[in-house]
Amino acid sequence: MLEINNITKVYTKGGDKFTALDNVSLKVEKGEFVAVVGPSGSGKSTLLHTIGGLIHPDSGQVLYRGSDVYKMSNQEVNRYRRQYVGFVFQQFHLMPYLTVLENIQIAKVETESKNGKIEELMGKCALLPLKNKYPSELSVGEKQRTAFIRAIISKPEILLADEPTGNLDPENSKILMSLIEDFHQSGGTVLLVSHEVESANYANRKVTLKEGRLITNNISSTLTDNNRSGFFS
């Protein structure tokens, strides 16, 4: 479904060149849960953003269902991001002036089902009583769950999660990872960037990046099934 071929991305800062991705290739099948791990500055986030159509690589291809994302028209890229990809970031990036419900509504593509689906997901994520609250009134866990629903409300095929538990305590991390796992179990494809072993262990494949190079690409033997609460079952 997703094929990354020989992606290279070099950043230049003050005359110095920094290779964030160096000839990286990766294939992700539909329904896979892939954890991208590696030390800081290894290019994990750059890889995720490149897959999400946010960073134009210097060379290489990102093929989604055979189409090169970076050869798509602006409209097509927007549609790719709107319908097929959902992002969850470490900093939740909620609109501070929108309520929980509105923060989710803003990402919703189809309007005909009104708020039924949103409220169902909010109920599963224990956010329904908070639907009219503003981000400033939420805990970090609640914020991240809101950001998570916003990412999946348009039923994307791929969820790109960039250190989603980075700001959460262990309990909230577990809840969020369960939600991500449920998304995966319901047929979604997940690419997760994480420093945390516990989070990465949810994946059925781990790829390791170091200094912009892919150094391992393994099926995980430690796929766990604990803490799955069946939110999306």
Add this chain to the structure above:
Amino acid sequence: MNPFKLVIKELFYRKVSSLVILITVIAASTVSVAIYTLSKASENETRKIMREQGLNLYIFPKGTNLIDFYSVNNTPTFPENYIDTLAESKTFDAVRHLTGILQLKYPNWTDPNGSSHQIVVMGYKDEAMQRFLSKQETMGFDVEKGTVHVGSLISVNIPEGEKFKITGHNGKQYEFEIAKRLEEGKGMLDQGVAFNLIDLQQILGMEGQINKIEALGCVCHDGRINNARNQVQNIFSDLEVTEISSIADARENQRLMMNKYGSFIIPFILIVSMLISALLFYSNVNSRRYEIGILKAMGKSKTFILFIILLKALLLGFLGSVVGFFAGSFIAEYFGKEIFRFTAMAIKPLWSLLGFSVLIFPVLWMLSSWIPALAATQIDAAKTLGKE
């Protein structure tokens, strides 16, 4: 989600910056409306003041000796119906307030005390209504038939309640009600009498004749006098036109004064306010980098991002223009009363300006937000959202 709702919620969330932008629109529209309203009031005031100074164009037969003309020696006459022809002409629009005059010296007027005086007699035809031009308030002398206006020096010799008596060309005695005793300072008319034209023509036996037309020249791009002369001579090649340039210049300068101020101050205030707003919009876009980044990550197009910034500018421009219109009109009315003696009470909101303001200010403020809006579309979502 409706972008309108998104913009409204953002406006209320960032109250201070929204308010500051709104204040710049209000300031610009207030100043513009106030100056424009005052300039219109100034034009009216000028018109009233200049009315007191009289008409500035003289039309008379070609070949008239100007020394005789200004000395009121007997100068050639021409038919008074020339005025009607001019007033009926579709192309004759450079001259207004056409007033036919018969002006002569009357050598031996005897006052009630029996003393003889040389006086000036002036017969005024009612001001001609120009058929193809808008109606205007009459400017010249308006003397009712059967009455006279007597100059200050003449009126000294006529006791209150007495009629004005004068002997006609046929030796017949004519009597007139004194409708007005003119104040000192009317020039030659201080020692003169103003009649209705028909009455004077009868007295002098000069029916249907006048020897000058007094009028008001327009402010024309190709020159007041040239334009007026060309238009008059296209119809009557036997007429000449001259101008009292001091009155004409004063009138024109007065009229243009406020326009000149307005044409400098309004663009200046607009440009400064728009620049301030542009900076405020830019700062607003900067503080919304994450929001814009996330909108991009969610697949919102550049057009959508451009739209929400411009919509905000449009809403603030609209609201500011309405508030500014009322504030500007109030200021114009308040200060206008202090500035203008004659037209103070006539200063009212110019409602046509409201329509103009609500169209122009939103467009101007959308223009001022254009570069910040373009900058917003260029925000790199990956860089912005990837920051920790």
